Structure formats: C-alpha cells, structure tokens
Amino acid sequence: MTRTMEVARFEENGFEEPNNGEEVSWDVLEREAASNVSSKRSQSGRPHQQDFSRKGDELSGDLYELWRQEQNSIAARLDKELKSRWELDELIEEQLSRYESHYYMAMVSTSLKDVSNLVIPMWLPPHELAAVAWLGDWRPTSILDLVRILAAHNPSFSLSESSERVLSQFLREIRIEEAVIDEEYAEIQATCVLHLPFSPLCNTRSHEEALHSVQELFENIHKVISKAQRLRYKVLELVMKKLLNQTDTAEFVVAFAGIQDAIHQFGEQKKLKKLYPAVLSPLKGSGSSS
Structure with missing residues (x-):
C-alpha cells in the first residue's frame, strides 16, 4: 500500500520512478520539488529582469556619455594650457635671444x-x-x-x-x-x-x-x-x-x-629736469587774486 501511494504521488507530481528499484526518501523529493519551484519562479521573473537590465543599460550609456564629454572638456583645457606653455617657452627664448644680441654687441665694436x-x-x-x-x-x-x-x-x-x-x-x-x-x-x-x-x-x-x-x-x-x-x-x-x-x-x-x-x-x-628746469611758481598771495 505504501509503495502504491508513493508511485501515485510520483505520477501526480510529474516525477518518474527510479529505475534502480530503491525506495526514494522524502528528502530527495523535497529537494527536487524545491528545485522545480525555483526554476518556475526564475522563468516567470525573466521579463522584469530584462526590463531592469534595459533600463540599466540606458543609465550606463548616459553616464558613459557624460564621462566622455567631461573627459574631452578637460583634455581640451589641458591642450590649451599646453599650447600656452609652448607659447610661453617661445617668448622666453625670444627674450633671452634679445639679451644675447644686446650684450654681445660689444664684441662687434672695433x-x-x-x-x-x-x-x-x-x-x-x-x-x-x-x-x-x-x-x-x-x-x-x-x-x-x-x-x-x-x-x-x-x-x-x-x-x-x-x-x-x-x-x-x-x-x-x-x-x-x-x-x-x-x-x-x-x-x-x-x-x-x-x-x-x-x-x-x-x-x-x-x-x-x-x-x-x-x-x-x-x-x-x-x-x-x-x-x-x-x-x-x-x-x-x-x-x-x-x-x-x-x-x-x-x-x-x-x-x-x-x-x-x-x-x-x-x-x-632727471635729464629733462636738468635740460629744462621748471620755472618757479609765484609765491602765494602775489599777483592777482584770481
């Protein structure tokens, strides 16, 4: 009787009887049933996961685009700064060359x-x-x-x-x-x-x-x-x-x-004052009252 009930429960739950003829314990049945339930839940939850994944992809794409724009903006500022430094180097070299030509003029005189x-x-x-x-x-x-x-x-x-x-x-x-x-x-x-x-x-x-x-x-x-x-x-x-x-x-x-x-x-x-001395202004109180 027990064996017949077990077979009937196997058929109701959609399980096949093992071929080895050994008695199946309830622990094994519970594990397999739990496995089937979790499988069905995972299948029923896939559409929601796909929607969430799609939203996550869109969010990641927006963040990446923002990161890329900020990166390009900073790179542009750095490039401008580098160009300014190159121009500064050129100005320094130009000024140094002017000092060289000025100080070395003495060597030309004979x-x-x-x-x-x-x-x-x-x-x-x-x-x-x-x-x-x-x-x-x-x-x-x-x-x-x-x-x-x-x-x-x-x-x-x-x-x-x-x-x-x-x-x-x-x-x-x-x-x-x-x-x-x-x-x-x-x-x-x-x-x-x-x-x-x-x-x-x-x-x-x-x-x-x-x-x-x-x-x-x-x-x-x-x-x-x-x-x-x-x-x-x-x-x-x-x-x-x-x-x-x-x-x-x-x-x-x-x-x-x-x-x-x-x-x-x-x-x-000082040279101009020596060549063209300033005329002393009249003393206060002298001349017209205007």
Whole structure:
C-alpha cells in the first residue's frame, strides 16, 4: 500500500520512478520539488529582469556619455594650457635671444669711437649709465640677488632647497669671475694715463706710435667690457634655463625688464629736469587774486 501511494504521488507530481528499484526518501523529493519551484519562479521573473537590465543599460550609456564629454572638456583645457606653455617657452627664448644680441654687441665694436661709446654711451641718461653700467657697480650677481628677492617676497615664486643650493653655488662662482674682471679693469685705469697724448711717454714717441698706444688701450678696454657682457648673459642664461621653472622664469623676466625700464624712466626724468628746469611758481598771495 505504501509503495502504491508513493508511485501515485510520483505520477501526480510529474516525477518518474527510479529505475534502480530503491525506495526514494522524502528528502530527495523535497529537494527536487524545491528545485522545480525555483526554476518556475526564475522563468516567470525573466521579463522584469530584462526590463531592469534595459533600463540599466540606458543609465550606463548616459553616464558613459557624460564621462566622455567631461573627459574631452578637460583634455581640451589641458591642450590649451599646453599650447600656452609652448607659447610661453617661445617668448622666453625670444627674450633671452634679445639679451644675447644686446650684450654681445660689444664684441662687434672695433673703432675707437665704438669703444668709447661702450664706456660712456651717449644715448643713456647719466643716472641710468651709473646704475646699469659696469662702472656703476652693476654686477651680474645683482641678477641672482633679484632671484632671491622674488623668492622672499613673492608667494607664487617657488624656489626649492636644491635650487637654493645651486643659487648659492652660482653666486660664489660669479663673484670670482667678477673679481677677475674688476682687477683687469683696475689695471687699465691705473695705466691708461701712460697711453694718453700728454703723458711723458707719448712726448718721446712719434704720432704713429702714440696712436698705436691709444689703440692698444682701447682694445684692452673692449676686451674687458666684452668679457663683462658675456658674464651678464651667462648669468641670465643660467637663471632662465637651469635655475627656475617656466612660470618663475616668466616672472623673473617681467621683474628684470621692469627694473631696467624704471631706471631708464628715472634717468630720463632727471635729464629733462636738468635740460629744462621748471620755472618757479609765484609765491602765494602775489599777483592777482584770481
């Protein structure tokens, strides 16, 4: 009877009787029934999962499109920034080349007139000449001092510890070269009187010999000033190419040009006041009451 009931339950539930003839336990039947129920539930739930998956795909597509647009926008900004940096590099190189051509003009001069213009340029106001010429104590180390001033007073000017060490090393090396130039120029100043036409030595020489002596004196002056100009450019090149980064180099160039322009404007004003002194205004209370 029990066997017949089990077979009937198998047929009602759609199960087949095992071929091995062994009795099937209720645990096995419960597991298989649970498996069938879960299978039917999964089949009945597939349309909802497909709708959710479709909505998820649309949402993911929108997020991807937004991410792609933001990526392209940032890339465009970076590209613009890179182009600006390339333009900044070109401007820095152009400015450096202008300094090179200006400081190396001294090497082209050969005549006595050109050398005298190097010593006392007629186109410079006296105050500017005293400030920026070698005789006015304008030294290449002043360029390095400007770097330290900018680093101390400009928050955006970054000078790392390694750059500070390099700067100190540059100062020591440049001061040695400055001292050599000072000694050479001091020797010229001490002996130049011997080459002048009214010196006792020139009185015993012929006109050609005296002219040759003066020519030799000016050539020595030309060599010293040319060496000083090369040293100035060397310091500028070291600062702009080896010491500072791109942004700091741009700030340094602006400050350096601003200082030179301020000195020039000051010298021009002093020159004009000397040439055209201001007329004193009448004392208060004198003249008409209007």
